[in-house]
Amino acid sequence: MSNYRIQGETGEWEVVIGLEVHAQVTSNSKLFSGASTMFGAEPNAQVSLIDAAMPGMLPVPNRECIRQAVRTGMAIEAQINKFSRFDRKNYFYADLPQGYQISQLYHPIVGEGSLVIEADEKAGIPQPKTIGIERIHVEQDAGKLMHDQHPTMSYVDLNRCGVALMEIVSMPHMTSPAEAGAYVRKLRSILRYVGSCDGNMEEGSMRADVNVSVRKVGSPELGTRTETKNVNSVRFVMAVIEQEARRQVDLIEEGGTVVQETRLYDPDKNETRSMRSKEDAHDYRYFPDPDLLPLELDDAFLEECRASLPELPDAKRARYTGELGLSDYNAAQLTAEVETFARFETLLAEAASQLGKSEAVVATQVANWTLSVAPGVIKSLGDDARMENNTAAANAAILKLVDAGTVSGGQAKEIYEIVLKTGREPDEIAETEGLKQQSDTGAIDAEIDKVLAANPDKVEEYRGGKDKLFGFFVGQTMKAMQGKANPQVINELLKAKLG
Amino acid sequence: MSVDKQTVAKIASLARIKMGDEELERMVPELNNILAWVEQLGEVDCSGVEPMTAVIPNTLRLRDDVVDADPLTGGGIRDKVLANAPAPEHGFFGVPKVIE
Numbered sequence: 001m002s003n004y005r006i007q008g009e010t011g012e013w014e015v016v017i018g019l020e021v022h023a024q025v026t027s028n029s030k031l032f033s034g035a036s037t038m039f040g041a042e043p044n045a046q047v048s049l050i051d052a053a054m055p056g057m058l059p060v061p062n063r064e065c066i067r068q069a070v071r072t073g074m075a076i077e078a079q080i081n082k083f084s085r086f087d088r089k090n091y092f093y094a095d096l097p098q099g100y101q102i103s104q105l106y107h108p109i110v111g112e113g114s115l116v117i118e119a120d121e122k123a124g125i126p127q128p129k130t131i132g133i134e135r136i137h138v139e140q141d142a143g144k145l146m147h148d149q150h151p152t153m154s155y156v157d158l159n160r161c162g163v164a165l166m167e168i169v170s171m172p173h174m175t176s177p178a179e180a181g182a183y184v185r186k187l188r189s190i191l192r193y194v195g196s197c198d199g200n201m202e203e204g205s206m207r208a209d210v211n212v213s214v215r216k217v218g219s220p221e222l223g224t225r226t227e228t229k230n231v232n233s234v235r236f237v238m239a240v241i242e243q244e245a246r247r248q249v250d251l252i253e254e255g256g257t258v259v260q261e262t263r264l265y266d267p268d269k270n271e272t273r274s275m276r277s278k279e280d281a282h283d284y285r286y287f288p289d290p291d292l293l294p295l296e297l298d299d300a301f302l303e304e305c306r307a308s309l310p311e312l313p314d315a316k317r318a319r320y321t322g323e324l325g326l327s328d329y330n331a332a333q334l335t336a337e338v339e340t341f342a343r344f345e346t347l348l349a350e351a352a353s354q355l356g357k358s359e360a361v362v363a364t365q366v367a368n369w370t371l372s373v374a375p376g377v378i379k380s381l382g383d384d385a386r387m388e389n390n391t392a393a394a395n396a397a398i399l400k401l402v403d404a405g406t407v408s409g410g411q412a413k414e415i416y417e418i419v420l421k422t423g424r425e426p427d428e429i430a431e432t433e434g435l436k437q438q439s440d441t442g443a444i445d446a447e448i449d450k451v452l453a454a455n456p457d458k459v460e461e462y463r464g465g466k467d468k469l470f471g472f473f474v475g476q477t478m479k480a481m482q483g484k485a486n487p488q489v490i491n492e493l494l495k496a497k498l499g
Numbered sequence: 500m501s502v503d504k505q506t507v508a509k510i511a512s513l514a515r516i517k518m519g520d521e522e523l524e525r526m527v528p529e530l531n532n533i534l535a536w537v538e539q540l541g542e543v544d545c546s547g548v549e550p551m552t553a554v555i556p557n558t559l560r561l562r563d564d565v566v567d568a569d570p571l572t573g574g575g576i577r578d579k580v581l582a583n584a585p586a587p588e589h590g591f592f593g594v595p596k597v598i599e
Binding site: 022029033035042049057060094146147149197288293295296 | 513514515544563567568569574576577588589595596597
């Protein structure tokens with residue numbers, strides 16, 4: 001249970017949150033027409049006669065959109081409904097020429113499921129929490145309106161009209177902005193793993209309707225909720241909850257009542273405001289779409305959907321900490337984004353093969369390289385880093401040099417810089433640029449003898465129990481070797497000599 | 500089930516059909532006639548009968564995810580789509596300003 005509380009005049013309040021996330025399904029063509037879904041085309045260039053609702057046109061569903069909704073349902077361990085149906089949600093607005101949105105009210109394709117948000121002590125989530133998901137249904141997106149291009153007209157672009165959306169409806173299980181933020185991030189991660197939505201919130205591929213109500217701490221009854229529409233970032237979702245909860249508490253404490261209504265979020269003012277115009281539009285007069293027969297899925301279709309699911313975030317994380325022995329932190333970082341784990345897994349396989357060791361043995365080294373060393377070097381190079389040189393083979397070759405003790409951590413970074421700038425081979429760079437550490441015991445031995453001979457008093461003190469001086473000898477030897485000696489070898493030899 | 504004048508006025512407004520008082524009056528019995536006619540179906544005892552969605556056994560056909568596979572149902576036809584629009588502007592449909 002989260003301990004998020006709103007301090008009111010009359011006591012403490014808690015907040016109850018449910019989210020409806022609209023996720024654009026990744027597909028080439030629209031849900032019911034062959035027009036392209038590509039983002040950023042010329043206005044109305046991707047509109048078919050079906051999307052423009054010309055008389056006599058009939059919708060035919062896109063198998064891929066159905067498949068992606070089913071796979072998404074399976075990824076949240078939801079019940080998949082082999083029988084589902086499309087309904088018409090009637091409303092008149094310039095963004096939807098049909099006059100109704102084809103959606104699924106009565107028989108959605110996916111029933112109850114859930115996902116788990118991770119514990120995040122700092123954010124007030126002391127332990128992992130399961131958030132219920134009520135349903136996922138498939139529906140059409142609407143077009144886009146632009147109001148600022150003409151003094152008296154709005155411009156309508158129907159390119160997005162008819163693109164498939166999944167509406168993913170959570171249960172009211174979240175009780176703080178942080179939990180809601182974690183839920184959206186986890187959902188986005190699952191969608192991206194599955195490949196059913198690109199999760200690009202800036203381009204509007206994912207947006208949320210945020211349902212918020214408040215009640216006195218401990219009260220069993222839910223308060224009246226408001227729904228803030230089309231919130232398009234995790235940060236804004238959290239801001240909406242904070243603002244809306246505060247507004248409702250103040251309103252109730254001043255003797256008012258919360259009205260069940262649709263609201264809009266204004267990020268510039270960081271406040272929500274009522275969308276009065278939508279009030280009586282809520283009468284959608286749903287009915288089954290007579291143009292579409294019920295959607296019936298057979299076992300072969302479902303089996304294919306299940307077989308094509310990748311390893312999902314929770315399973316991957318468990319495997320990283322279990323089989324690969326990575327820290328919780330590294331596992332969480334690596335599994336958060338699809339690109340990150342893809343890069344890690346490619347490099348891990350390559351490094352294991354080049355080093356001739358098991359993945360579990362090299363995993364931590366590869367994880368640290370992937371998460372901190374490599375991004376640091378790439379960032380410091382800025383535009384000088386040519387990413388086509390950033391191959392798994394080159395990265396693995398550097399890790400191999402480090403693993404063999406041929407180069408130090410610092411030298412590895414220098415070699416990586418040159419690789420990124422020029423595409424040269426790591427082995428050759430180490431050789432020609434003198435970026436190798438000396439592991440030759442003979443040479444190091446000789447320098448140690450000199451250092452010890454030059455500092456007989458310190459040797460005496462060390463032997464008398466002043467252990468701290470060990471570092472001094474290491475430093476002096478390293479200096480004599482111009483920083484290129486393998487520190488491990490120095491340590492071993494020194495220990496032996498000082499006895 | 501029957502409707503009164505107020506309900507008819509609401510349906511008309513939801514459907515964005517402008518109706519005068521006289522028209523609304525005329526609509527009430529017309530709609531009620533239709534509703535009564537349909538309600539006759541309620542007299543049939545269909546307990547235990549599965550709801551039927553089509554008179555011949557048929558299932559929903561799905562299509563492959565291919566862009567513009569059929570020119571009749573594909574995009575790239577902006578001129579056609581805008582041909583009957585009253586106020587096309589720069590490739591957009593122009594409509595009276597609607598702002599939230």
